[in-house]
Every structure is written in C-alpha cells, then in structure tokens.
Amino acid sequence: MEDEAMWKAMGGVFTCMGGLLFASSLLLTKNAKKVTKRSRPKGMAANASKREGEAYSLKLAALWIAAVVVVIATQAYEWWGPTGYMLIGLFCAVPYVVVPYAFPSEEEAKIPWRERYITKANVWIAIFSFIGNYWYTHYFYRVLKARYTFEAFRLNDVPLCLYLMTHAYFMFYHALSNFVIRWIRDTYAANGFRHFFEWSVIASMSYTTAFGEALTICAFPYYSFEDRNQAYVLGSAFYGIYFLVSYPMFFQVDENAKKAIKSSHYSIQDTIVSALAASMAVLCLLDFVRLSMGVELFAAY
Numbered sequence: 001m002e003d004e005a006m007w008k009a010m011g012g013v014f015t016c017m018g019g020l021l022f023a024s025s026l027l028l029t030k031n032a033k034k035v036t037k038r039s040r041p042k043g044m045a046a047n048a049s050k051r052e053g054e055a056y057s058l059k060l061a062a063l064w065i066a067a068v069v070v071v072i073a074t075q076a077y078e079w080w081g082p083t084g085y086m087l088i089g090l091f092c093a094v095p096y097v098v099v100p101y102a103f104p105s106e107e108e109a110k111i112p113w114r115e116r117y118i119t120k121a122n123v124w125i126a127i128f129s130f131i132g133n134y135w136y137t138h139y140f141y142r143v144l145k146a147r148y149t150f151e152a153f154r155l156n157d158v159p160l161c162l163y164l165m166t167h168a169y170f171m172f173y174h175a176l177s178n179f180v181i182r183w184i185r186d187t188y189a190a191n192g193f194r195h196f197f198e199w200s201v202i203a204s205m206s207y208t209t210a211f212g213e214a215l216t217i218c219a220f221p222y223y224s225f226e227d228r229n230q231a232y233v234l235g236s237a238f239y240g241i242y243f244l245v246s247y248p249m250f251f252q253v254d255e256n257a258k259k260a261i262k263s264s265h266y267s268i269q270d271t272i273v274s275a276l277a278a279s280m281a282v283l284c285l286l287d288f289v290r291l292s293m294g295v296e297l298f299a300a301y
Contacts, residue, residue: 089164
C-alpha cells in the first residue's frame with residue numbers, strides 16, 4: 001500500500017510538471033534567426049572548446065554507467081570492502097580528468113590546459129560535488145534520516161568513494177542540462193514567456209534528476225531512509241534544490257565566449273567563485289527547508 005501511495009504521489013507530481021510545461025510551451029515564439037547546421041547544431045555550444053568538453057562529459061558517462069549497472073547486478077559490493085568502493089569511485093571520476101587531456105582534438109591541443117572548458121568544468125563540479133558531500137549530506141542525515149551503512153573510508157562521516165562518484169554523476173547531469181537550456185534559447189525568442197518556460201524546465205529537470213537517482217540507487221541495500229516513500233517524493237525535491245541552482249549557474253561557464261576556440265570568457269578564478277557562490281546558495285536553501293521543518297542540525301544523531 002505504501003508503494004502504491006508513493007507511485008500515485010509521484011504520478012501527480014510528474015503530471016503537474018508535464019501540464020505546466022505543455023501549457024507554457026504554447027506561449028512560446030520561435031526564433032526568427034535560425035541556427036544553421038553550417039554554424040552548429042541547435043543546442044550545441046558555439047565555443048568549440050566547450051562543445052568538445054560537453055561531448056567528452058556525455059561519452060565518458062557510458063563507462064561509469066555501465067560499471068555501476070554491473071556492480072549492482074552482480075552485487076559485487078557485498079565482498080569488496082572499503083578499497084573496492086574507492087576503486088569504483090576512481091574508475092568513475094578519473095576518466096574526466098585524464099581522457100580529455102590525453103586525447104584532445106587538434107584545435108583543443110593548441111589551447112593551454114588552464115583555458116580549456118573541460119578544465120573549468122572539472123574545477124566547477126569538483127568544488128560543488130565536494131561541498132555537496134561534505135556539507136549537504138548531513139541535511140539528508142538529519143531531515144530525511146538517511147544513512148550509508150556500508151564499510152568505507154570516510155570524510156566527515158561521508159564515504160570517500162561518493163565524493164568521486166558524485167563528480168562523474170554531476171559532469172554528466174550538467175552536460176545534459178547545458179544542452180537543454182541552450183536548445184531552448186536557440187529555438188525560442190527571448191521574452192518573458194521563454195524565461196518562465198526555461199525556469200520551469202530547469203525545475204522539472206532538477207526534480208527528475210533527483211528522483212531518477214533515488215530510484216536507481218534503491219537496489220543498493222546500504223543506503224537507507226527512515227521513510228523511503230517520503231525520501232522519493234519529498235527527498236527528490238530536497239535534492240533537486242542542488243540542481244535548481246547549479247544547472248543555470250554552471251551553464252554560464254564560457255557560454256558567452258566567442259566562437260573562436262582560443263577565446264575564453266571565464267578564468268579559473270571566475271570558475272571557482274561561481275562554484276562557491278552556487279554552493280553557498282544551495283546551503284542556504286537547504287537550511288531554510290530544515291528550519292521550516294523544525295529539524296535540529298547539530299544535535300547528536
């Protein structure tokens with residue numbers, strides 16, 4: 001009965017989101033100026049370095065997704081211990097900081113590594129995912145009574161392997177969200193209706209991302225909640241706060257850079273400041289939710 005109630009609640013949430021997106025899409029106006037295939041496909045970045053970095057982020061996701069599927073299907077986590085968890089975390093994260101530099105395109109190779117989009121993307125996501133694990137996880141421990149019960153090396157009571165895996169997850173999620181936001185801007189004329197539609201899509205993507213991750217991890221027995229149904233319905237909204245902030249802020253990195261591949265809008269310093277600002281905004285929003293629910297953060301667990 002609890003599962004049935006949860007699926008009814010989720011059905012209602014997604015029906016409302018779908019209805020909002022459909023209704024708001026009817027008010028949109030097509031762009032008069034079309035993006036031609038000669039310049040770039042619709043939704044793809046104008047800056048070639050950013051385009052290549054996003055492509056790597058999507059392609060490398062196939063590796064870690066396959067690895068996670070195999071691990072869950074075979075239940076390999078039952079025997080490998082803390083070292084095994086660290087190895088799977090490294091397998092997921094390391095390709096993002098190795099492969100793009102080992103196999104750059106001819107044009108990308110001409111750009112100093114500090115100026116490449118993939119460097120900035122890695123730095124931004126590394127900061128955001130670290131703060132998310134180090135700080136935000138404790139809001140899940142408190143508000144949703146979540147627990148990681150597997151044996152692992154930990155930092156601030158959060159398994160270290162999750163810091164690594166989150167980097168891979170977030171590189172993938174944010175490359176996808178970049179494409180969606182850009183596709184909307186390429187397709188529809190800029191006005192109040194488009195802004196409303198864009199933010200509705202961002203909010204829907206945020207909730208869907210959070211729910212999708214919660215649903216896929218349910219097969220892993222060592223991540224538990226006091227109330228799993230509440231974790232799906234309300235927890236997805238709680239987790240979705242991360243992306244409600246991060247998707248539009250991450251999108252801005254080098255988005256306004258000129259088409260010439262050597263041009264760069266964001267410096268490493270700009271990237272760090274942006275990631276820290278997004279992280280602080282999420283922390284405040286999570287704490288506002290905690291306060292509204294009357295949950296004590298620092299009392300003994």
